[in-house]
Amino acid sequence: MLKVVNRLKPASKRLVFAACLVAAGACTPIFKNHGYVPPADQLAEIKVGVDTRDSVVETIGAPSSAGLVKDSGFYYVRSRVRHYGPKRPEVVSRELVAISFDQRGVVRNIERFGLEDGYVVVLDRRVTESSVQNRGFLRQLLGNIGNFNPANIPGAN
Template identity: 65%
Template sequence: MVMFDKLLKPVARAMAFSICLAAVAGCSPIYRNHGYVPTPEELAQLKVGVDNRDSVIEAVGAPSSTGVLKDSGYYYVASRIRHYGAKEPQVVSRELVAISFDQRGVVRNIERYGLEDGIVVPLERRVTSSSVEDKTFIRQLLGNIGTFNPSTVVN
């Protein structure tokens, strides 16, 4: 029995140490990077009033997003998000580089924004929702029975 106790104590200590080590490692933060922002050196290659849309793409790469209007700019967005245990993910840093163009497609301005500037850049994706949410095929089929009007087919 004494021999069994001598073997059990080191094993118990090793198991306790392993459990503590796993708990500490499980709570370490995990960082994820999303997007791309050109470096200041790459942006220094661009000349305001000289470069156009095509030369911007050649120099710094394709933008993350473009404006909706024809003459709007290119937007490069990068985010760094920290996941820590069971907590909600938190945005640690976010940078946005906006390159605007004039009506001729020539670079008008280059601006850089970030969280450290006090400007929060919310990223949203607007998606048109469909009207068929939560409806099965049979419900859609049976729902059209009362709305059918034969006079619209004849005309």
Template identity: 60%
Template sequence: MGKTTQGPWMRRVIMALALGAALSACAPQFANHGYIPPAEDLDLLTVGVDTRASVEEAIGTPSTAGVVNESGFYYVRSRKRTFGALAPKTVEREVLAISFDSAGVVTNIERFGLERGRVVPISRRVTTSGVSNNGFLKQLLGNIGRFNPAGLAG
């Protein structure tokens, strides 16, 4: 028996499979981190009426709380895209900031996003003008993704 034509055909199949695998490896991968309560749950909160306890009961425990005088709750969500061997890139970041007065009553409910590297307000339900912890919000948005758990171990 002589040579069969199966050799070149088999090489083509293997090359096609290798090319398909290489192309599928270059498809973007997305990863979501954090939690922002849905708008329907936020609509249940009333500025000037709800307290820390009622906020936690209605929308859950925050991912971060204010570090100065327990000033507020911060819910943070981000989405990263990884493409092939490139470093992951944050494509979306959002922070929900709920501020409280000294009695623990809600004074502000604000949502912030990141657009072109700048913090932008998405929505506000505010009793006073401006955000009292703007510096903290900018720092929080700028440092997401730079957290290293190994640093906590010492």
């Protein structure tokens, strides 16, 4: 019986060592990078008051997002997120380069914002809600039968 216990000790040591390695690996932070911000040397090639939207796209590439208004700017956003075990992901750094244009489409200003400057750039994604509520195709198609009113037809008086 003593020989069996002596043989299990090295195996149990290996098992404990493997468990410690797995536990240490689970606590290693994982970093994920999202987005693109052009480097400073490429941004230096853009001349305020000279370059246009097309020349900016040729020089540094298409933006990750653009303004909703036609004459607004280009926005290049890069985020670095740390995932650490069971904790919530944490934004470690976020950098935003905003290039604004005038009404003619010429570069008016180039600005750089980030967490390290004290600016918190909150990215928000909004999704329009659908008015369709868990209805199948036929139920949607046939749902208005019985709700027909001839008085609602345009031109019928």
